[in-house]
Amino acid sequence: MPAESLREKTVSPWQIHPVRIVAAKAEVPGVITYRLKFVDQNVEDAYSVSPGQFNMLYMPGYGESAISVSGYDEQNRELLQTVRVAGNVTRALSRLNVGDELGLRGPFGQGWPMKAAQGGxxxxxxxxxxxxxxxxxxxxxxxxxxxxxxxxxxxxxxxxxxxxxxxxxxxxxxxxxxxxxxxxxxxxxxxxxxxxxxxxxxxxxxxxxxxxxxxxxxxxxxxxxxxxxxxxxxxxxxxxxxxxxxxxxxxxxxxxxxxxxxxxxxxxxxxxxxxxxxxxxxxxxx
Ligand SMILES: Cc1cc2nc3c(=O)[nH]c(=O)nc-3n(C[C@H](O)[C@H](O)[C@H](O)COP(=O)(O)OP(=O)(O)OC[C@H]3O[C@@H](n4cnc5c(N)ncnc54)[C@H](O)[C@@H]3O)c2cc1C
Structure with a gap:
């Protein structure tokens, strides 16, 4: 597939992509930081996120939640998302284990003005x-x-x-x-x-x-x-x-x-x- 149409397909805001939980760290009671990796390498290649943007995490049968990107590990190409158990979606997510998959679409929104802040x-x-x-x-x-x-x-x-x-x-x-x-x-x-x-x-x-x-x-x-x-x-x-x-x-x-x-x-x-x-x-x- 030509690079452009691949990019269009993989970054469509409606398209939900499977991601695998690579690690889950309990930060404080009720708050977990997940390391997520795209299952499809083409999607991983096309995905690019800026600090301050968020993804929609999708739990089939429960729905979606907006979750900020708390980090991106460039070397391993893993997304960090810190989630507090609040309701249906996040509770269902908290029941998953390392190796399990969920859905993700994004990234969305305007992030922090990192460039404008330079020099000060x-x-x-x-x-x-x-x-x-x-x-x-x-x-x-x-x-x-x-x-x-x-x-x-x-x-x-x-x-x-x-x-x-x-x-x-x-x-x-x-x-x-x-x-x-x-x-x-x-x-x-x-x-x-x-x-x-x-x-x-x-x-x-x-x-x-x-x-x-x-x-x-x-x-x-x-x-x-x-x-x-x-x-x-x-x-x-x-x-x-x-x-x-x-x-x-x-x-x-x-x-x-x-x-x-x-x-x-x-x-x-x-x-x-x-x-x-x-x-x-x-x-x-x-
Ligand atoms: C841009 C953005 C970034 C976010 N980043 C994170 C994040 O990094 N980590 C994280 O844990 N959560 C984050 N949230 C909040 C998260 O999206 C909600 O807690 C989400 O609704 C949880 O889904 P749920 O189905 O588990 O709970 P729900 O059943 O949707 O909600 C549980 C309770 O929280 C209330 N609620 C839902 N959304 C919000 C909200 N945005 N603000 C205040 N109350 C709300 C509901 O009315 C309900 O009372 C973010 C929200 C936004 C808009």
């Missing part, structure tokens, strides 16, 4: 499961470490045992990435920060706010206060990006389930510039 301080901020799409930005930034003046990761969770990706922290720090963590409730073993994520932003040293870029994903209330703190640090609203979540269905802007003001989270997002959505964030229940 990159501030990556995660709350709870919001760490999943932020992790893909961390990977991409570390891969091109020299292109960013400074990289800071600020992450929070309810308690120390709820922090995701703990086994990666030393590796990130070794790549000269600043890592600051906070928890809502400390345990006797915890000697880090206690408090909400925006407090980490307040304490962050940003030498040149004009070239700093902030990328945030977490619960909406956390993102709201985090943005407030970033603005107080003199970061321009045009350099603040949020990854948004809404119930979605088609993932390509047809069904309207994920409409957020004039934007569809699935195709215009999930990553959106703060100033473009600020007025809609204020509307309760939108």
């Amino acid at each position: 301080h990159l501030v990556l901020i995660a709350g709870g499961l919001g760490f999943a799409p932020i992790r893909s930005a961390i990977e991409a930034a570390i891969c091109h470490r020299g292109r960013y003046e400074k990289i800071s990761i600020l992450a929070g969770a309810r308690s120390p045992d709820q922090l995701l990706y703990r086994e990666q922290y030393e590796q990130w720090k070794a790549a000269q990435v600043e890592l600051r963590l906070t928890v809502d409730r400390a345990t006797p073993q915890w000697n880090g920060n206690v408090g909400v994520v925006p407090l980490l932003v307040d304490r962050l040293k940003i030498s040149n706010p004009a070239t700093a870029t902030v990328m945030v994903c977490g619960p909406e209330v956390m993102m709201w206060y985090t943005v407030k703190s970033a603005i107080e640090q003199n970061i321009s609203v045009e350099r603040i990006w949020l990854s948004m979540e809404r119930n979605m269905n088609c993932a390509i802007g047809h069904c309207g389930h994920c409409q957020f003001g004039p934007a569809f989270i699935c195709k215009d997002g999930p990553v959106l510039r703060y100033d473009r959505i600020a007025s809609y964030l204020k509307i309760k229940g939108l």
Whole structure:
């Protein structure tokens, strides 16, 4: 098949492709990071994903769920997807074992502006499961470490045992990435920060706010206060990006389930510039 028609066929947004679970790592109770590999090598060849995009994972008989890509292992060509058991689809997925197959279509949406952030301080901020799409930005930034003046990761969770990706922290720090963590409730073993994520932003040293870029994903209330703190640090609203979540269905802007003001989270997002959505964030229940 000519390369172009192969690409058209394999990247059709409606086409569901089988992927095999290569590994499944329990991160924290109820949250698993899967390593997924396309069964069809042609699809694997045609697939290309950017940090911050998402896939629709399909469990036959149950349905589909939008799940952010939390990483891509270039060497083994394996996708990382971190999933919290929330309802029918994710519960069915959690019952699968290594070697089992499920369906996947994607990738979808607009990811993080990694290129636009080059040359300045990159501030990556995660709350709870919001760490999943932020992790893909961390990977991409570390891969091109020299292109960013400074990289800071600020992450929070309810308690120390709820922090995701703990086994990666030393590796990130070794790549000269600043890592600051906070928890809502400390345990006797915890000697880090206690408090909400925006407090980490307040304490962050940003030498040149004009070239700093902030990328945030977490619960909406956390993102709201985090943005407030970033603005107080003199970061321009045009350099603040949020990854948004809404119930979605088609993932390509047809069904309207994920409409957020004039934007569809699935195709215009999930990553959106703060100033473009600020007025809609204020509307309760939108
Ligand atoms: C762009 C995007 C990226 C996402 N990335 C991830 C990810 O990396 N990991 C992950 O675990 N989940 C992620 N989600 C959330 C995930 O898609 C939902 O939890 C999904 O509905 C679970 O499917 P389910 O059938 O198991 O649960 P459902 O039966 O669909 O839902 C269970 C409960 O969650 C509510 N719900 C469903 N979708 C959402 C949503 N988007 N926001 C808030 N509440 C919702 C439902 O109303 C219901 O109460 C993402 C969602 C979006 C839109």
